[in-house]
Amino acid sequence: MFLTGEQQIEIGRWAVLATHLNGAVDSGKYDHIDTAVVLKHVNDGDVFEFLRTELGKDVEYALARLTDVHRHKLLHHWRTLAQAYDTSQFHVRRSGLALLVAYLLHLIGVHHAQIPK
Numbered sequence: 001m002f003l004t005g006e007q008q009i010e011i012g013r014w015a016v017l018a019t020h021l022n023g024a025v026d027s028g029k030y031d032h033i034d035t036a037v038v039l040k041h042v043n044d045g046d047v048f049e050f051l052r053t054e055l056g057k058d059v060e061y062a063l064a065r066l067t068d069v070h071r072h073k074l075l076h077h078w079r080t081l082a083q084a085y086d087t088s089q090f091h092v093r094r095s096g097l098a099l100l101v102a103y104l105l106h107l108i109g110v111h112h113a114q115i116p117k
Contacts, residue, residue, distance in 0.1 A: 003111065011111055013065045014074070018104040020062035024055050025097045035087045038096030042078045047100075078103055 003011070024030050033054065041047040048071050051059055066074070081103050087093060090102035 007111070010070055010073075011108055013062075013070060014104050014108055016065055017059070017062040018101050018108075020059045021051075021097050021101050021104070024058045025095055025101065027058070029058075030055065030097055031095070033096040034094055035092060035096045035099050038099055039082050039087075042075070042082050045075060045079075047075065047078065074107075077107055081106065 038047065041050040048063060048066075052063055078100070087099055090099060090106065092099045092102050
């Protein structure tokens with residue numbers, strides 16, 4: 001399976017978002033955002049608004065790179081992962097932002113996988 005140009009762009013934007021979220025985690029400013037908070041916003045469908053409000057300039061660039069279609073698809077992926085897996089399966093027990101980074105890394109890995117013939 002080969003990725004189209006649009007898929008490559010979308011996955012690249014996921015990587016940019018993961019990098020910005022990782023920086024936000026590392027800053028220590030968002031330690032109060034735990035997995036329960038993030039899962040609630042993923043399930044409620046307002047996770048991007050939540051990130052924009054809570055993290056502001058720390059993720060502004062990365063969020064601006066996502067189109068409405070990208071956000072819709074990414075929310076769908078995140079909801080699926082939130083419902084299908086326990087956070088500990090991504091080696092995350094506390095940080096909600098680290099969970100989103102793990103989700104993004106998982107999605108990037110899955111989408112770059114070559115299916116054997």
